[in-house]
Amino acid sequence: MIDRLKRSLQEFKDKGNYRTIKYLKPLSDTKVLYRSREYLNLCSNSYLSLHTHPLLLKAAKDALDEYGSDPCSSRSVSGSIALYETLEQEIAKFKNYKRGLxxxxxxxxxxxxxxxxxxxxxLIFSDELNHSSLIDSIRLSRAKRVIYKHRNIKDLERKIKNTKTGGKRFIVTESIFSMDGDYAPLNDLFNLKKRYGIHIILDDAHGTGVFGRQGKGMEEVFNLSGKMDVHMGTFGKALGSYGAFVLADNVIINFLINRARTFMYTTALPASSLAASLAALRIIKKDSSLKQTLWKNIDYMRIHLEEAGFDLKESMGPIIPIVVGNDKKAVMMQKLLMKKGLFLQAIRPPTVQEDTSRLRLTVVRGFTKADMEHAIEAIIDAGRKMRLI
Ligand SMILES: Cc1ncc(COP(=O)(O)O)c(C=O)c1O
Incomplete structure (x- = not known):
């Protein structure tokens, strides 16, 4: 076995697709120290820069004192402290769903x-660019899967019409696609749901806290808050904490409590994470200025990169993909940017499709104008060297 793995690792290296872990030290909400040099972190998902917010830190520290470092048992056995219930109720209410888990x-x-x-x-209809967690889950399901072209409603509807089943049908999609930063046409998907009686499972990991007037996510943008059959989101991105939530009606949540193996057979979250998530949720409900600053930064970065001639595809919001092509080119561009003090990774297959390797930049609230000016200058310089602009 070892020889076979070694051969594969060598193939990854030859192709420019070999991954290593970069051990670093965070210096602030936006800066990291890596190999004794300070970098601007251009790949954080903490869009609202909440992970260093004093209220989150205080909530987490207080919870540590009160509950200890970890519940050391699964939620169903003895790990469901009352903080879970409060957070589940508040997140469900915020997103207009009956119940949260x-x-x-x-x-x-x-x-x-x-x-x-x-x-x-x-039957599961799945967008071809769905996140690996969705793909893996579909692989684990016993349902038949049909992949439709990315965000392509015509293709999806054709496939719905042409595929028969005696069972239920589901559409599975991200709201904001994690590697492309573009959005699923939720209004069209919702029309298909109504027309064909299909259930929608929506992953709003990158929408929560960022999109919608109140930060409720992409459903709010489409005036569809609370209207999906199953809504999933995470606390580990804009909310600056750790964990995830599923929102649905009572029957679905009760079924998950009884049968979802990734709920039943794993240790519950530390209370400090729950407390930080709750603090983050209360902050975004009360204070829209964080989101406003984030969007100012997003606009600033996007306008300058587009003016410089970068093709940012259909992306919108804080995720900015700069597609370079093959793996080696993406690594070359990443190295050029690292040299200029920007910390980010080349995103390559299997995370994205072959020949669409890219730099995935993320914009966060904590960037200063000087941070962004420096980043834009470095990206333009690297883009010219790579003949992207
Ligand atoms: C769209 C999407 N769904 C799900 C996940 C998984 O979330 P977590 O990091 O909390 O496991 C991610 C994170 O990478 C994601 O981007």
Whole structure:
């Protein structure tokens, strides 16, 4: 076995697709220290820069004192402290759903939802660029899967019409696609739901806290808050904490509690994470200025990069993909940017499709104008060297 793995690792290296872990030290909400040099972090998902907010830190520290470092048992056995209930109720109310259920993280939530709620005779229609957690969950499900072209409603409807089943049908999609930063046409998907009686499972990991007037996520943008069959979101991105939530009606949540294996057979979250998530949720409900500053930064970065000639595809919001092509080119561009003090990774297959390797920049609230000016200058310089602009 070892020889086979070594050969594969060598192939990854030859292709420019070999991954290593970069060990670093955070210096502030936006800066990291890596190999004795300070970098601007251009790949954080903490869009609202909440992970260093004093109220989150205080809530987490207080919870540590009160509950200890970890519950050391699964939620169903003895790990469901009352903080879970408060957070589940508040997040469900915020997003206009009946009920919430917290999972340890978004990956486990997605694995739990789809593999548990779909069965033998069912059909799952899945966007071709869905996140790996959705793909893995669909693989675990016994339902038949049909992949539709990215955000392509015509293709999806054609496939719905042409695929028969005696069971239930589901559409599975992200709201904001994690590697492309573009959005799912929720209004069209919702029309298909109504027309064909299909259930929608929506992953709003990158929408929560960022999109919508009140930060409720992409459903709010489309005036569809609370209207999906199953809504999933995470606390580990804009909310600056850790964990994930599933929102749905009572029957679905009760079924997940009884059968979702990634809910049942894993240690509950530390109370400090729950407390930080609750603090973050209360901040975004009360204070829209964080989101406003984030969007000013997003606009500033986007306008300058587009003016410089970068093709940012259909992206909107804080995720900015700069597609470079093959793996080696993406690594070259990443190195050019690292040299200029920007910390980010080249995103390559299997995270994205072949020949769409890219730099995935993220914009956060904590960036200063000077941070962004420096980043834009460095990206333009690297883009010219790579002949992207
Ligand atoms: C769209 C999407 N769904 C789910 C997840 C998984 O969430 P978590 O990091 O909480 O496991 C991610 C994070 O990478 C994501 O981008």
């Amino acid at each position: 917290i999972f340890s993280n978004g990956y486990m939530a997605n694995i739990g939802i789809i593999s548990t709620l779909t069965g033998d005779d069912d």
